[in-house]
Amino acid sequence: MNIPKSNFPRIIIIGGGFAGISLAKELSKKEVQVLLLDKNNYHTFQPLLYQVSTGGLEPDSIAYPIRKVLKDYPNFFFRLANVEEVVPEKNELITNIGAINYDYLVMATGSETNFFGNKEIEKNGMVMKSIPESLNLRSLILENFEQALLTDDLHMRDALMNFVIVGGGPTGVELAGALAEIKKGILPKDYPDLDTRRVQINLVQSGDRILKEMSEKASQKAEDFLEELGVQVWKNTRVKSYDGKLATTQTKLSFEAATLVWAAGVKGAAIKGLDAEKLLIRGNRIKVNEFSQVIGHENIFAVGDVAGMELPDYPCGHPMMAQPAMQQGKNLGKNLTYLLENKPLKPFVYKDKGSMATIGRNKAVVDLDAYKFQGIFAWFVWMFVHLFFLIGFRNRMVVFINWVYNYVRFDREARLIIRPYKRDYTMFKE
Amino acid sequence: MNIPKSNFPRIIIIGGGFAGISLAKELSKKEVQVLLLDKNNYHTFQPLLYQVSTGGLEPDSIAYPIRKVLKDYPNFFFRLANVEEVVPEKNELITNIGAINYDYLVMATGSETNFFGNKEIEKNGMVMKSIPESLNLRSLILENFEQALLTDDLHMRDALMNFVIVGGGPTGVELAGALAEIKKGILPKDYPDLDTRRVQINLVQSGDRILKEMSEKASQKAEDFLEELGVQVWKNTRVKSYDGKLATTQTKLSFEAATLVWAAGVKGAAIKGLDAEKLLIRGNRIKVNEFSQVIGHENIFAVGDVAGMELPDYPCGHPMMAQPAMQQGKNLGKNLTYLLENKPLKPFVYKDKGSMATIGRNKAVVDLDAYKFQGIFAWFVWMFVHLFFLIGFRNRMVVFINWVYNYVRFDREARLIIRPYKRDYTMFKE
Numbered sequence: 001m002n003i004p005k006s007n008f009p010r011i012i013i014i015g016g017g018f019a020g021i022s023l024a025k026e027l028s029k030k031e032v033q034v035l036l037l038d039k040n041n042y043h044t045f046q047p048l049l050y051q052v053s054t055g056g057l058e059p060d061s062i063a064y065p066i067r068k069v070l071k072d073y074p075n076f077f078f079r080l081a082n083v084e085e086v087v088p089e090k091n092e093l094i095t096n097i098g099a100i101n102y103d104y105l106v107m108a109t110g111s112e113t114n115f116f117g118n119k120e121i122e123k124n125g126m127v128m129k130s131i132p133e134s135l136n137l138r139s140l141i142l143e144n145f146e147q148a149l150l151t152d153d154l155h156m157r158d159a160l161m162n163f164v165i166v167g168g169g170p171t172g173v174e175l176a177g178a179l180a181e182i183k184k185g186i187l188p189k190d191y192p193d194l195d196t197r198r199v200q201i202n203l204v205q206s207g208d209r210i211l212k213e214m215s216e217k218a219s220q221k222a223e224d225f226l227e228e229l230g231v232q233v234w235k236n237t238r239v240k241s242y243d244g245k246l247a248t249t250q251t252k253l254s255f256e257a258a259t260l261v262w263a264a265g266v267k268g269a270a271i272k273g274l275d276a277e278k279l280l281i282r283g284n285r286i287k288v289n290e291f292s293q294v295i296g297h298e299n300i301f302a303v304g305d306v307a308g309m310e311l312p313d314y315p316c317g318h319p320m321m322a323q324p325a326m327q328q329g330k331n332l333g334k335n336l337t338y339l340l341e342n343k344p345l346k347p348f349v350y351k352d353k354g355s356m357a358t359i360g361r362n363k364a365v366v367d368l369d370a371y372k373f374q375g376i377f378a379w380f381v382w383m384f385v386h387l388f389f390l391i392g393f394r395n396r397m398v399v400f401i402n403w404v405y406n407y408v409r410f411d412r413e414a415r416l417i418i419r420p421y422k423r424d425y426t427m428f429k430e
Numbered sequence: 431m432n433i434p435k436s437n438f439p440r441i442i443i444i445g446g447g448f449a450g451i452s453l454a455k456e457l458s459k460k461e462v463q464v465l466l467l468d469k470n471n472y473h474t475f476q477p478l479l480y481q482v483s484t485g486g487l488e489p490d491s492i493a494y495p496i497r498k499v500l501k502d503y504p505n506f507f508f509r510l511a512n513v514e515e516v517v518p519e520k521n522e523l524i525t526n527i528g529a530i531n532y533d534y535l536v537m538a539t540g541s542e543t544n545f546f547g548n549k550e551i552e553k554n555g556m557v558m559k560s561i562p563e564s565l566n567l568r569s570l571i572l573e574n575f576e577q578a579l580l581t582d583d584l585h586m587r588d589a590l591m592n593f594v595i596v597g598g599g600p601t602g603v604e605l606a607g608a609l610a611e612i613k614k615g616i617l618p619k620d621y622p623d624l625d626t627r628r629v630q631i632n633l634v635q636s637g638d639r640i641l642k643e644m645s646e647k648a649s650q651k652a653e654d655f656l657e658e659l660g661v662q663v664w665k666n667t668r669v670k671s672y673d674g675k676l677a678t679t680q681t682k683l684s685f686e687a688a689t690l691v692w693a694a695g696v697k698g699a700a701i702k703g704l705d706a707e708k709l710l711i712r713g714n715r716i717k718v719n720e721f722s723q724v725i726g727h728e729n730i731f732a733v734g735d736v737a738g739m740e741l742p743d744y745p746c747g748h749p750m751m752a753q754p755a756m757q758q759g760k761n762l763g764k765n766l767t768y769l770l771e772n773k774p775l776k777p778f779v780y781k782d783k784g785s786m787a788t789i790g791r792n793k794a795v796v797d798l799d800a801y802k803f804q805g806i807f808a809w810f811v812w813m814f815v816h817l818f819f820l821i822g823f824r825n826r827m828v829v830f831i832n833w834v835y836n837y838v839r840f841d842r843e844a845r846l847i848i849r850p851y852k853r854d855y856t857m858f859k860e
Contacts, residue, residue, distance in 0.1 A: 060488035071622075413498065413824050
């Protein structure tokens, strides 16, 4: 890889997510050479992916060109690359575009869907961790309805209009709520020749409450909101198998559905090459100390979802969310500077600013430290916070316009099958 | 296909482009049953596809759900389908979702890229007639620059940064201008480690002037604008072959380029099954009379690009553009009503409202009947007209926001490789 030689130490950051970008920004004016690698040329604002899937937002408005983030930083380089392996003994990274040496390495690779070893669900289920995946889900949802119009078999039609969402975290809850609003506001107009009252939205949660990272109050209210919208919430239920048609659970409950969305787990996207067995904690996260330093590797760091910083308050590491990732990125930026200046490092302390989820129009739940609230005010707070954290003025404007439009018109105009998902429906015809 | 029986006559419209949508709108309140078929579930605003390719607009803002257009019309149905054949003797249409009968059939299938039989260019060239194609081109342009960073071979790097656009019509001119602006405003910031001054944009035109459908003045000014922007315009030049690396012409001129965009011709997208030899005129358009009626078929009509209405003023049919398509759709809507009421039909008379093309920031050319002008005022007129004809308030707002942003910031933020095009670059490494 032809990165110019420099007198500054070279820091390689793998991943342009929340952690990687916030670290890069912190390093922008320092005497370092930074190489940022990512498999995409854009940063993805993951919290809004479900709105891309449900036609409320266009993909381009929640993506931001990484090169644009870096353009004013001297000594910053970006390369579109897949990282294959770290060779710590040689301070070398092996990628699909060649090997490259680092002085310091930061893994900010984020997380990936965790199917907990279930290959069948991995093959037949839909996920929503990236923009292409979210667009595939958008296409599939719309294709199901187009397909439902073509059959006289009511059994098949019901299966095509049955949505199973596995996982009662924010992603599952937000997707279920959005689908319920589409069922109510859009489907009857778009498909007057279908009985769209028969559309079913099932949210399946293994634990005894949804949004289990939030307060009891938030969980309860979110469930009430979902039920108001017509979502069926199945608690204490685990999906065991899904062959593309039938989803079974550990109870007698099963679903015949053309769409199963797996939002039931993520795991750290750790890279090959570190002394893995010893270093990985639960959730496939890399064990780091309170300075984000990978245990046993002085010049290798991990931040964000992939970092497993086990602290007394967070025995399994911090929540795999944007906030800890951004804060860790920022903290590491400072620490790398201290390290270069031979100053003592500052341990990372997570400031939990609270959490929130939106269920639908005027329906959100917000947990702040001092104050927990639900409903329309929570919904405005949710929107404001998400707009605030979106990168880029244009993206904010476009998202804002879409939200105002969708709110006023009870609409979602991006219901477009731009790249058909082309799932095989033959099994429903048997 | 399970469309409910009705006492009204059934009109099938194939294609939700400018002609099909304008016809559907005209029929909205009539006593007819309308089935609209399209291979996409959205209408595409083709005049702005080049802005999707060049990162200025998101695809969703120039697409509009067809179901939403039809939602307030009683007795209107939409099906996502590919039409395979017309069987006029049975009044039947054969599609991938089954056969269906019509009382009246309207072909509004538009046009497709015309490679004039050159299979090699068809295989290796890029086109820009649909949203997925435009997104492929967007990805390829960006991937070329990412790839250029990875090679030390200056020869290869030049080829990766060499763009050949074949065809000096509005599409070619507008794409060339947009690329030139990217070269000037965005590439130096995004790729500080590439000598982007070496980027070449070649516009190849077979005739002796570009924009040959417009006035001499417009052609000349457009050429001046392009040259000001650094585009090389090659007139009287025909591209003969392109193997993915080398484009040859009928002269000694050749280009080594990773990207060749073929915008040199379109032809009617006629459907199999009519008495083709007799009915097709030059450009693969279906011969129709002045009522858009296909010659020899009383209940079959064609409107828009696919219709070849040979009139004294338009011996080869009307220009394959949005304006004639919309006007023909509207005229046919009225005529179908007259036909059902046994009233005399009204011949189609094209009102040429003029034509225009934009080359770049403050640079456009406009030909109106009475008045021809170029420059900044033309550019504002161009933008206003395009916003006006975009379908949907949300689309207009989003496009407007993007344009204001792009203008003020000299930027195009949708430079995102969302679905990599993944072209094979190995031939450049030999």
